Amino acid sequence: MKSVQEKSDLKVFNEHESEVRSYSRSFPTIFTKAKGDKLWDENGTEFIDFFAGAGALNYGHNDSKMKKKLMDYIESDGITHGLDMATDAKEAFIERLQNIVLKPRNMDYKMMFPGPTGTNSVESALKLARKVTGREMIMSFTNAFHGMTLGALSITGNEGKRHGAGVSLHNTVVMPYDKFIGDDTNSVHYIERFLEDKGSGISKPAAIILETVQGEGGINVSSYEWLKGIEDLCRRLDIFLIIDDIQAGVGRTGPFFSFEPAGIKPDIICLSKSIGGYGLPFALTLIKPEHDIWDPGEHNGTFRGNNFAFITATEALRFWENDTLEKEVERKGEKVRKFLDQLVANYPKLKGEVRGRGLMLGLASNVEGLANAICATGFKKGLIMESAGINDQVTKIMPPLTINDETLDQGLKILEECVQEVIK
Template identity: 45%
Template sequence: MTSSVFETRESQVRSYCRSYPAVFSHAEGSLIHDVSGREYIDFLSGCASLNYGHNDPDMKRALIDHIDANGIAHGLDLFTTTKAAFLEAFSRHIIDARGLEYRVQFTGPTGANAVEAALKLARKITGRTNVIAFTNGYHGVTMGALAATGNRGNRIGPALGLGGVSRFPFDGYLGPAIDTSDVLEKMLDDPSGGIDAPAAIIVEAVQGEGGLNVARPAWLRRVAEIARRHGALLILDEIQAGCGRSGDFFGFEHSGIEPDLVTMSKSLSGFGLPMAILLIHPRHDVWSPGEHNGTFRGNTHAFVTARVAVEKFWSDPRFAMQVAVKAERLGQRLSAIARSVRGSRVKGRGMIRGLDCRSGSLAADIIARCHAAGLIIETSGPHGEVVKVLAALTVPDDLLDRGLDILEGAARVAATAH
């Protein structure tokens, strides 16, 4: 098999495959194989859509059993046994276990669908239109979500207006000496600050696509208080950093806040199946029936695997402890690699960490060398300068070490070449 059919028939918009032109055929755990039989270690994990690796055997078995029994495949928002089982598991092991009160809205299948629902609901509740988003934030590429996304390359440009959003500096954006929540508070408090009263403030606890920028707990708490005082809803985008990727199940748990709305997708299904939800505090659940919908909000196959993921990994606190140990191992190895690449530093938290090379060309060289050595890994950040490690939370220690050995070797050679 060759890649010619992709080059002649698939749109030029394709991106990941330009770094990894191999044709992949099958995968298990943290290993993926191409049609030639070559094996790769996967440090991309479907851009954090496969936090538990490829083809988890328990999720696979449950899904096969469901299909074999002619279980419902598509249910819109009808009641189904599989939706009930997911809601019961998610309520018990995630929401109730953390003392939270959220209701679950099933949106369309992508994270952007959840973001669009959150923005629409916040505007409905407040009667306001302005939304505050942050530098380097990434929330999707549909119209409302795109307006809140900071990256210029995603925003199409002057051909299409993207209004309704005021942009503020994320934590640390102006350097360590300036608390950017002071800037936000000052401009909102000032009647001549030029910022319309916001319907919502949308933020990520860890900016995945923006370059692994981590919001300090105190900063998030301050933003939450500013939102409350100004009558705005606080939306936490947990699409990439959630489901255990940044430490706890939710990235915002470190700060002790309880957002008004939480968007989730990516690894929620646990199996790479499309699934997105919006968590809504009960006081804000003011939708009229059918006021917001989506044909594929009832992906029952995703409910099956999501229920298994929650019960298998999050019913026992030891799993989070194991992930924390693995994250510490990752951080130590990345710190050692950073010492060999002049000017670089480690960014991120938990199992969403990486090497900030301060150079997009150096980072691109590193991932090219990683690919040649059998490691799938990608970059993030405004200039593609951060080599981002998204290994599965379940990656065996030996595979984690093998992958980091490849990364270390690639970084050393590339740094010398640059």
């Protein structure tokens, strides 16, 4: 077996794939197999997954029950492509999501299948908010990330990604996220002043869109009090509240929806990534019924709804028939947090700070280049992680929610070895 340090021949990719590729640069090997919380490359090298497909694989790789349901569906010549036609696969998913997730939480939402990716869900949410309110402006937050299409980029904070649009991005305004100004400043009051003062130069927006935990922005966590304050502001001023739960949702922070502990009721909820269960392209926009004023076909797309993903998404909901997974995420998350706290205490050269909630955690450092160095060293030692934040200042720890304790402990041990190596 070749060592993990021995690189694969990436000639085909280097010669023929666009320069836009990124993850293949961070993890320079050819992966061939994945199961549960591990991956293997063509050399047979084993990697522990602390990445989980950037949050698209909350249930791990190739869950056996989902795979069996999918294979049976394919063998039966089930519908592969159906636009937004009614299929038995879609019917089963809608009923199961209603009965297992929405009704038990007293949540009344219509389901929209906008296209296969998270940015499709965000685009549909922005469009609908503008259609219902008749207003153009959308308010977003510092360090936000909502996708790579033009509407989603207009509400994304990352300068580099915004620059990639190649055009001016209009009809949005950015406000400070929770604790962006400082721990002692409540930015809800700041936003409220701008919206209520007619001399502020900011018109009332159609919607406020936010992530409860900003993943790509650096694992920035909003308090439940702040979320409740934003919702109260929206209700008082007749502004849509859109929650982008694409990465933080589907159990990543513990509960199915990351905003549940705050007790808020968004007008629109954007879901993708792990809502499909198996890693298949799938997105879902949940809309309060009174806002569902679309004309038929007004927002469409060739791949709105993915019947293979309907099958796996339906099976994935078995994890939510009780609270076992939620409690496990809380337990494992606390274990990782304690480990990271100890890491920061034991290695002051890190200048570290622990961030996150549930199993969406990060080790932030003011030492330039440190997070990328930790992730690169991790890859050499058989651990897949990525960095986050505008300056790549955060080492992101996002294993599958189903990771077993032995593998989790092994991965954390490797992480500490990486820290020891890079801060010498």
